[in-house]
Amino acid sequence: MAELQFREAIRAAMVEEMERDATIFLMGEEVAQYNGAYKVSEGMLDKFGPRRVIDTPISENGFAGLGIGAALNGLRPIIEFMTFNFSFVAFDQLINNAAKIRYMSGGQFKIPIVFRGPNGAAGQLAATHNTSTESIYATIPGLKVVAPSNPDDAKGLLKSAIRDDDPVLFLESEVMYGMRGEVSEEEDYLIPIGKARVAREGTDVTLVAHSKSYWIAMRVADRLAEEGYSAEVIDPRTIRPLDVDTILDSIRKTNRCVIIDESNPYASISSEITYQIQDRAFDFLDAPIVRITAKDTPAPYAKNLMAYYMPQEDDAYRACKKVMYVD
Amino acid sequence: MAIPVEMPKMSDTMEEGVLVSWLVDEGAKVSAGDVIAQVETDKATMDLEVYDDGVLLKKVAQEGEAVPIGGLIAVLGKEGEDISGLLAKYGGDGAAAEAPPKAPAQAETPSGDGAKPTTIAPVKPEEAPSDGRVKASPLARKMATEHGIELSDVRGSGPEGRIIKRDIEAVLTERPAAPEEGKAAPAPRPAPRPVPAPAPALPGEAYEVVRLSQMRKAIARRLAQSKFTAPHFYLTAEIDMDKTVAFRSRLNALAEAQGRGKISFNDLITKACALALRQHPYVNGSYLEAEGEIRLYREVHVAVAVAVDEGLITPVIRNADRKGLAQIAEETRELAEKARNRQLQPEDYSGATFTTSNLGMFGIEAFTAIINPPNACILAIGAIRDVPVVRDGEIVPGKRMKVTLSCDHRIVDGAVGSRFLTTVRDYLEEPLNLML
Numbered sequence: 001m002a003e004l005q006f007r008e009a010i011r012a013a014m015v016e017e018m019e020r021d022a023t024i025f026l027m028g029e030e031v032a033q034y035n036g037a038y039k040v041s042e043g044m045l046d047k048f049g050p051r052r053v054i055d056t057p058i059s060e061n062g063f064a065g066l067g068i069g070a071a072l073n074g075l076r077p078i079i080e081f082m083t084f085n086f087s088f089v090a091f092d093q094l095i096n097n098a099a100k101i102r103y104m105s106g107g108q109f110k111i112p113i114v115f116r117g118p119n120g121a122a123g124q125l126a127a128t129h130n131t132s133t134e135s136i137y138a139t140i141p142g143l144k145v146v147a148p149s150n151p152d153d154a155k156g157l158l159k160s161a162i163r164d165d166d167p168v169l170f171l172e173s174e175v176m177y178g179m180r181g182e183v184s185e186e187e188d189y190l191i192p193i194g195k196a197r198v199a200r201e202g203t204d205v206t207l208v209a210h211s212k213s214y215w216i217a218m219r220v221a222d223r224l225a226e227e228g229y230s231a232e233v234i235d236p237r238t239i240r241p242l243d244v245d246t247i248l249d250s251i252r253k254t255n256r257c258v259i260i261d262e263s264n265p266y267a268s269i270s271s272e273i274t275y276q277i278q279d280r281a282f283d284f285l286d287a288p289i290v291r292i293t294a295k296d297t298p299a300p301y302a303k304n305l306m307a308y309y310m311p312q313e314d315d316a317y318r319a320c321k322k323v324m325y326v327d
Numbered sequence: 328m329a330i331p332v333e334m335p336k337m338s339d340t341m342e343e344g345v346l347v348s349w350l351v352d353e354g355a356k357v358s359a360g361d362v363i364a365q366v367e368t369d370k371a372t373m374d375l376e377v378y379d380d381g382v383l384l385k386k387v388a389q390e391g392e393a394v395p396i397g398g399l400i401a402v403l404g405k406e407g408e409d410i411s412g413l414l415a416k417y418g419g420d421g422a423a424a425e426a427p428p429k430a431p432a433q434a435e436t437p438s439g440d441g442a443k444p445t446t447i448a449p450v451k452p453e454e455a456p457s458d459g460r461v462k463a464s465p466l467a468r469k470m471a472t473e474h475g476i477e478l479s480d481v482r483g484s485g486p487e488g489r490i491i492k493r494d495i496e497a498v499l500t501e502r503p504a505a506p507e508e509g510k511a512a513p514a515p516r517p518a519p520r521p522v523p524a525p526a527p528a529l530p531g532e533a534y535e536v537v538r539l540s541q542m543r544k545a546i547a548r549r550l551a552q553s554k555f556t557a558p559h560f561y562l563t564a565e566i567d568m569d570k571t572v573a574f575r576s577r578l579n580a581l582a583e584a585q586g587r588g589k590i591s592f593n594d595l596i597t598k599a600c601a602l603a604l605r606q607h608p609y610v611n612g613s614y615l616e617a618e619g620e621i622r623l624y625r626e627v628h629v630a631v632a633v634a635v636d637e638g639l640i641t642p643v644i645r646n647a648d649r650k651g652l653a654q655i656a657e658e659t660r661e662l663a664e665k666a667r668n669r670q671l672q673p674e675d676y677s678g679a680t681f682t683t684s685n686l687g688m689f690g691i692e693a694f695t696a697i698i699n700p701p702n703a704c705i706l707a708i709g710a711i712r713d714v715p716v717v718r719d720g721e722i723v724p725g726k727r728m729k730v731t732l733s734c735d736h737r738i739v740d741g742a743v744g745s746r747f748l749t750t751v752r753d754y755l756e757e758p759l760n761l762m763l
Contacts, residue, residue: 255464283466283468283469284466285464285465285466286464286465286466286467286491286492287464287485287491325484325485325486325493
């Protein structure tokens, strides 16, 4: 094991895969000369040269389409969005082309492409730069959506995403790029897409949380443990396909669930998880499922309002007490 | 002004009633004193009367539904009246506060002459909302089904009285696997704190689930309370019944000639006990832990256990010490008949100061009975057997009966119980004394 920053784990995954497979290339704004807006691709231009590490103009719709075209023609592009907020400019490319060409061509074409970059809120960036996009993209059949919470998962899952023959949206986070963590040095370290991780075993309540929210869940679990309550924490890691079975197994044990998700609540990941649980584990529920999400508004700018807007640890803690009927 | 019709307290041990059938339709006019429904209590099926005139606006309780005391059964009022406010009052968190259980009239023990004994512990206020729905989490429902627990028997500790996992676990923990002496009395309702309960192995389809009747629940609750609370000890005596057998033959010859019903051995024993109770006041008393006192009743009311389809019930022969044998026989016969038809009224089965239980007709030689609280003792009566007895050095045929007195040691000690039993024996071995 090596201790790496989140950004280093992502870089390691890309470098290892690009060394393994010459059809893989990285393209995006400032990924080459500037070494990446968040220094994820630092040194990659020197290592692989300008044919495989390509700077683009500020034209997401253009370079997303270029990437899809390249994938159609046998390459395996990694497209970096400086943030997924900018992916909305390329919405048609992602939703109509990347997601649907394989279906509409009757399987004649596959789209082995990864769109990656930071997703979700990252402080005082105001309404248009703070969107959590996982619910938006996960609703589209044909797209896979991955959102790791730690460097090790990031490496293993990104390598799997790059090798996947379908379009994968790989969601990172500005505020997690500096996070350090042990990362496997195993050769060909692959974590399967669609497999959740039981991060902490418990018996009294299940916390489901991905990406940054996962860390809120772990803190809540610690607080509950101090009071003698045993929380199980599940990190889905992949938003679509969602590993519902692992969540259900946990619910059958704990009978209670709190979902933490920094997406807006309406028609979101938490809605979907809630639906799946009540559909398949109804008789195991001892309390209504509670979700702690961002507020149902655009993200505010003011620091105090932004803190209020985001899922809060105290709310998640109280929700756990509530579903355990110990509040 | 809409008038709520609440579940009344129809017996001293009742905690809830099951609405058996509606006799009036919604929209029908009713007058004070009209019977609108039948309610099954733990003891009997009884008529539910209304106390006001009006129109039956809504049947809140459904047939077959258990409603706690004070819970809303129906709403009376003027035609077309808005009752949503009243329903809301009973529906939400305020249900308990809005609909407190009526103070149990039977539980109040008047002082002075002829005081009736207290027969029950004070009733706990129900917190369950009385909108008629039993609220339970899906898991709690599943667990209740698996373990044959009636949800209406479980007090929900969740929001708005929702029954949740820990409430079912508490019931499972409380279920005594086998009655154990010296075990602390279980609370009648689940405690609010989570209690970890081992999940018992489920036998799957290997059993039939029988719904607990109100009577079965009452038997379970009261006898468990008795056995766990009152330290029982047992005194067995063998009684020479030769003279009583002969005495009864002569009595019944007279009764037949007069066109009266027969007098049973049990009637003679009831009379013997009643007379003996007058001489042994502690056996005719109660140890009341909550009140911190012993009560010695000035009247003698002997209850007789009667087996009925769903269990057993103990109708009471009031002032049995002052009644003649023919009257005791007639009353016992009538009460047993009413019991079997589930027509006993609360006054028929409450207020006993002593109880007898007879299994002689089954050929049972001797057995021990569980005290019927708050009695001090119960007499278990075995069969009269033809046995060889030694009289004046000769073996001759004799008639013997074994009786076993179960005593609550908190009020009756060994010597006191023995003296009582000796008196009973004296009466039965020389039954002419019953006439004095």
